[in-house]
Amino acid sequence: MAVDIGARDLLGLYEQMSVIRGTERAAHDLFLAGLVKGTTHLAAGHEAVAVGASFALRPDDYVFATYRGHHHAMARGATPAECLAELMSKRTGVCKAKGGSMHLTKASAGMLGSYAIVGAHLPMAAGAAWSAKLRGSGQVAVAFFGDGATNIGALHEALNLAAVWALPVLFICENNLYMEYTPIGSVTAVAHPAADRAPAYLLPAEVIDGNDVAVVADAVRRAAARARDGGGPTVLEALTYRQFGHSRTDPATYRPAGELESWLARDPLELARQRLADHGVPQADIAAADARAAQVVAEAVAAAKAADPPDPADALTDVWADGGSAWRT
Amino acid sequence: MADVITYREAVSEGIAREMRRDPSVVCLGEDIGAAGGVFKTTAGLFAEFGPDRIKDTPISEQAIVGMAMGAAMTGVRPVAEIMFSDFLACCWDYLANEIPKMRYMTGGQVKVPLVVRTANGGGLGFGAQHSQSVENWALAVPGLKVVAPATPADVIGLLAAAIRSDDPVLFFEHKGLFASKGETAPDGHLVPLGQAAVARAGSDVTIVALASTVPLALAAADELAEGGVAAEVVDLRCLVPLDMATVLASVGKTSRLLIVEENPYQGGWGGTVASVVADEGFELLDAPIRRVAAECVPLPFADVLEDQVIPTTAKVVAALRSLLAY
Numbered sequence: 181m182a183v184d185i186g187a188r189d190l191l192g193l194y195e196q197m198s199v200i201r202g203t204e205r206a207a208h209d210l211f212l213a214g215l216v217k218g219t220t221h222l223a224a225g226h227e228a229v230a231v232g233a234s235f236a237l238r239p240d241d242y243v244f245a246t247y248r249g250h251h252h253a254m255a256r257g258a259t260p261a262e263c264l265a266e267l268m269s270k271r272t273g274v275c276k277a278k279g280g281s282m283h284l285t286k287a288s289a290g291m292l293g294s295y296a297i298v299g300a301h302l303p304m305a306a307g308a309a310w311s312a313k314l315r316g317s318g319q320v321a322v323a324f325f326g327d328g329a330t331n332i333g334a335l336h337e338a339l340n341l342a343a344v345w346a347l348p349v350l351f352i353c354e355n356n357l358y359m360e361y362t363p364i365g366s367v368t369a370v371a372h373p374a375a376d377r378a379p380a381y382l383l384p385a386e387v388i389d390g391n392d393v394a395v396v397a398d399a400v401r402r403a404a405a406r407a408r409d410g411g412g413p414t415v416l417e418a419l420t421y422r423q424f425g426h427s428r429t430d431p432a433t434y435r436p437a438g439e440l441e442s443w444l445a446r447d448p449l450e451l452a453r454q455r456l457a458d459h460g461v462p463q464a465d466i467a468a469a470d471a472r473a474a475q476v477v478a479e480a481v482a483a484a485k486a487a488d489p490p491d492p493a494d495a496l497t498d499v500w501a502d503g504g505s506a507w508r509t
Numbered sequence: 510m511a512d513v514i515t516y517r518e519a520v521s522e523g524i525a526r527e528m529r530r531d532p533s534v535v536c537l538g539e540d541i542g543a544a545g546g547v548f549k550t551t552a553g554l555f556a557e558f559g560p561d562r563i564k565d566t567p568i569s570e571q572a573i574v575g576m577a578m579g580a581a582m583t584g585v586r587p588v589a590e591i592m593f594s595d596f597l598a599c600c601w602d603y604l605a606n607e608i609p610k611m612r613y614m615t616g617g618q619v620k621v622p623l624v625v626r627t628a629n630g631g632g633l634g635f636g637a638q639h640s641q642s643v644e645n646w647a648l649a650v651p652g653l654k655v656v657a658p659a660t661p662a663d664v665i666g667l668l669a670a671a672i673r674s675d676d677p678v679l680f681f682e683h684k685g686l687f688a689s690k691g692e693t694a695p696d697g698h699l700v701p702l703g704q705a706a707v708a709r710a711g712s713d714v715t716i717v718a719l720a721s722t723v724p725l726a727l728a729a730a731d732e733l734a735e736g737g738v739a740a741e742v743v744d745l746r747c748l749v750p751l752d753m754a755t756v757l758a759s760v761g762k763t764s765r766l767l768i769v770e771e772n773p774y775q776g777g778w779g780g781t782v783a784s785v786v787a788d789e790g791f792e793l794l795d796a797p798i799r800r801v802a803a804e805c806v807p808l809p810f811a812d813v814l815e816d817q818v819i820p821t822t823a824k825v826v827a828a829l830r831s832l833l834a835y
């Protein structure tokens with residue numbers, strides 16, 4: 181496969197993945213320390229999907245993600261500090277601590293939300309693509325979703341209508357083998373839950389290595405170009421693996437022995453390091469990128485910890501476009 | 510005399526006025542294009558605005574409303590049609606979990622300026638899955654504006670306000686009113702969301718009504734007028750924003766309140782109106798608050814059975830007489 185990312189760009193993508201990995205680890209530790217309430221769905225292991233795709237997209241393209249969406253928010257430009265502050269219920273959170281871990285959103289960067297009802301955002305992405313087409317803006321919309329979303333009706337309604345209207349939308353499945361604790365293969369009629377459904381809608385589909393940032397970037401670039409040229413939607417099924425459990429402190433005992441280890445051997449950061457070495461990038465440069473990433477994460481943790489809690493009065497703002505919440509006279 | 514149009518024609522007229530004014534307004538739904546809608550409420554729009562702005566969809570309620578949401582978040586003002594309000598259940602995720610929460614849970618980053626129109630209500634013998642009044646479903650979800658006009662002019666004026674609103678609006682068109690006639694609305698007519706109308710002034714008893722129950726209330730008021738009773742009829746027009754100021758002012762005059770609603774008594778919107786009046790208007794009242802609502806059963810098919818379940822003029826008259834005798 182033609183993958184032509186230069187060494188400099190690749191090092192930049194590596195550093196972004198390193199920041200995301202560090203932030204996810206910090207989120208994990210902060211959760212265990214009792215500083216993050218509710219739940220988190222960490223994306224450690226999925227970084228290449230978000231970073232590779234974002235590299236291939238335009239800044240004004242639209243991204244819709246799931247509750248496992250920290251990596252997408254950061255890949256699109258949300259800072260680790262504002263994401264961690266959101267998780268920690270701080271006023272400086274990216275959603276003013278009204279959304280939480282499952283709803284990270286950075287609209288100004290085209291990151292139009294993280295949605296916690298499985299599959300619901302696929303029609304939304306199709307709608308954003310329809311809007312782009314109506315406005316002739318040349319933008320593309322992308323829905324990232326889990327393998328579990330492939331068995332929900334909204335996915336099929338979205339794929340069909342997006343195909344019929346030839347919308348500039350990319351449907352990118354992060355197939356990490358599990359829906360919570362149940363293997364997708366045990367409840368799905370086809371081997372590739374996303375890609376094998378695409379032919380029913382005459383949509384092109386590819387199964388790709390979701391842990392290889394260069395492969396993801398290449399596939400997304402081709403699909404986005406096709407969409408911008410009026411070629412309609414593409415389904416990409418990115419094979420990946422979540423390195424933590426499903427959420428919170430899930431120890432993931434349902435995984436067969438050796439599975440985690442085999443995927444850790446194909447860790448997206450490790451694959452990127454190998455590619456960088458192949459490009460002749462010195463180890464010192466990679467270590468420097470990791471050091472910068474660690475610094476960003478450490479500063480983000482400190483900033484989030486130091487930030488103020490929300491103003492209680494903010495519970496009653498932001499319902500309506502006038503900023504308020506009045507429902508009656 | 511002013512021009513007269515039907516409620517049905519007012520729907521397409523109201524949409525057309527906004528589409529002429531604002532090129533970002535688009536429509537999507539089942540059979541709404543060349544067919545003009547199963548209730549003919551979009552007649553003429555396809556011919557005037559063409560296939561890019563009037564989109565026929567497959568039978569995909571989730572895609573219709575979910576795509577409208579995505580489009581609304583990105584610079585378009587969609588008007589989505591859900592053919593029968595009963596089918597809102599098929600896309601309720603979008604109306605309960607997605608659309609009304611988007612602005613709030615992003616800390617105000619995103620607006621969702623869309624309208625979902627739907628044919629609501631009974632009286633036409635469509636049976637249990639095509640006749641419900643479900644405006645109370647919408648009232649149960651903070652973050653949705655809820656509109657239900659009773660007259661053709663209000664259809665036009667409230668559609669203008671709904672389509673121009675930067676908030677999501679669920680717009681209930683009553684099936685039983687489609688053939689009703691009334692004055693059309695002047696150019697530029699706009700009825701702000703959340704302003705009730707006093708459809709008939711009176712000083713003896715207040716009847717609060719919405720959509721189909723407005724004509725029932727007016728007919729009952731006519732009947733009582735023969736006996737010298739002056740009933741005031743308040744047409745709420747919207748459930749959110751709910752114009753309680755107008756209701757409380759009327760009760761302040763009449764001291765008696767009857768609420769007439771087509772949704773079931775169980776969980777019906779009248780309960781919310783009654784609770785505010787009981788809380789903030791207790792001293793204004795000389796009698797208990799009464800409600801005429803649908804019986805708490807599925808809607809039956811036969812007319813004689815359906816009449817037992819949904820409000821009728823006779824039921825409103827009986828309730829008024831008992832309230833006045835209290």
Ligand SMILES: Cc1ncc(C[n+]2csc(CCOP(=O)(O)OP(=O)(O)O)c2C)c(N)n1
Nearest residue numbers: 248296297298326327328329356358359360
């Ligand atoms: C409609 C709906 N059903 C069930 C759930 C509960 N739930 C949350 S995550 C999840 C698993 C989803 O798996 P997948 O789509 O593969 O995403 P992953 O968590 O692996 O990223 C389930 C069942 C939900 N949030 N929404």
Ligand SMILES: [Mg+2]
Nearest residue numbers: 326327358359
């Ligand atoms: Mg999964």
